[in-house]
Amino acid sequence: MQPRRCCLLLHLHLLLYLLLLSGTQADLEGTFTIRLLQTSIFQNTSFVDTEGLGLLEDIELGSLDKHTWTIRFYQPWVRPALPRGDWDTIENMIKIYLQKFNHLINKGAMQKDVPYPFVAQCMAGCEVYPNRTSRAFAYVGYNGQDFLSFNMDNATWLLSQDTNLSQYVQAVLQNYTAFSELVEVLFNDTCVDDIEMLLHYGKAALERQEPPVATVFARMPKPDQLLLVCRVTGFYPRPISVAWLQDGQEVLPGPALNTSAILPNADLTYQLRSILAVAPHDGHSYACRVRHRSLGTRSLLIPWGNSEEVVLIAGLGAGLLAAVALAVISALWVWRHRKHQQMEESESRNSILSKEA
Template sequence: EPQVIQYLLTSLFANISSAEVSCVAHVGDIAILTLDPANWSIHFHWPWVSQAASEGDGEKVMSQYKIVLRNMIRFVHDTVQQTKQHYPLVVQFRAGCVVYANMTSQGFLNVGWDGRDLVAFEVDKQCWEARQPSQVAEVVGKSLNSQKSVRMLLEYLLSIWICQSNFLTLKRYGKEILERKELPVATVFARTPSLNQLLLVCHVTGFYPRPISVAWLRDGQEVPLGPALNTSTILPNADLTYQLRSILAVAPRDGHSYVCRVRHHSLGTRSLLIPWENHSTAPNISITTAVLLLVATAFAGGFWWWKRR
């Protein structure tokens, strides 16, 4: 699975003299920092993030980010005036890097305008490209492309600093958190919504990281996707792990064996196999036993009464 580091910035422009900026950064699904909208101060969620930020070019970036935010606000207001747009307005930035298992990477920077993709910076080409056929996208793209020094700076930040220096430094300082592995715990049980249907439920919880594979095996063969198979989305737990359920609809006493198979990064090359134990005959056995006991008791009572008479 590739790893993603991303900075998500949202700016709300209520009018020509107002701008509220907030930002959050994640490595994978772990929040590492947030920007306080009130005073633009940075809150580091972990001590190791602060350490990583002060190393190398990170210190320079941290010292210049407020200037970048002021320039961004001024640019948006100028664009609104030039294109005769209206307030209120929301502008969003998504910047970061996708790092693959072989350590190749791809930086990205996308800009959204009122909920729609506006422009994106193509790192390999060192240029901005429109993502919608509008006057705003044309004006913004043309203006940003005219600033060669900014384009060169963005190419460096996205391909070198975020994808290599920043990412590797965060991985080094936050290794224990970023490479955490928690084993999945799986249980299998059945529900009977009707007499002619049985729902086999495989509940898997407590695993980390998020990617996981859960499948049902019928007589050793994987059950293909279809209307009888329903797997939930992966949901977060309060302890920063995840859970999901996979439900398979079958006919009661169909003569097949069923196993829930779980594959996860924490298990390595192994698989977790949880069989469903078919106890469908247990109720019949219990009822039969109860009837026999009742008959025996009645017979013994009748014999005692006959003897006493």
């Protein structure tokens, strides 16, 4: 076997072992996405800073120590999925792969006068569906932009941007026909048939559910605009539906409705905000509706209190206080008036008695 072909097979075996870190289990329902991420920052021809991450859905399985190129496990159930000897083999193959990868990229950069520093990124993986079919994908990025993608149907590399550099990299990869053919087989077949072990071990983590907590409040940036804010947080898994209801009818997407992206919390849950712009005192009722897997068929419905009612309640409170104050003042005045009359009557009686004496 030729040295180049041998190295390619080692690279593919590396990917095979990495894919063994995640998969699909027959008793788990739904679609699962496996992603292997690599980011390499080429500072110059002699220094490359590489980071790697393995994800099953949004669960971080492990990462690559950029100093030693060894695997760091993030979940306690990842390591038991494979024997110790397999992990040693994986780490050795990672080192071989990264050495060859860095050499190939630096060689192309020097030939095409690519300025340093630059960033190369790779993402590969697949989606596995409930019927055990799958969709595989592989992408290469350059300086944060899409660069190349791999077409699994015909085992060809496609340009995401048409430049001299992308054409050169495409030609280099396309000449590695054994690599392209084996990648196609690896992702299309192995993703379904050979990677079920980790889902078996991580079943509890994949089935974890945390219900959302929602609150509604308002801001008034302008006198003629009221912003109703629905904050939803603490939920897992990530998919969620948040909508505003006006008089019981869902508000359709438009310029008045602005919903943020779903953002992570530090406790491995998620949050988002949905903001609806309305006119103050428009006479409509509003409520935020939240649907999530953890709630089953139920929904959270958080109404926004009518501002006129709030003003009315506040007005009644102020009026009541004023009435109480007026009553106290009146009672005090009556008491003092009666006290004064009693004193005058007492002085008058004393004066009459003294005259008679």
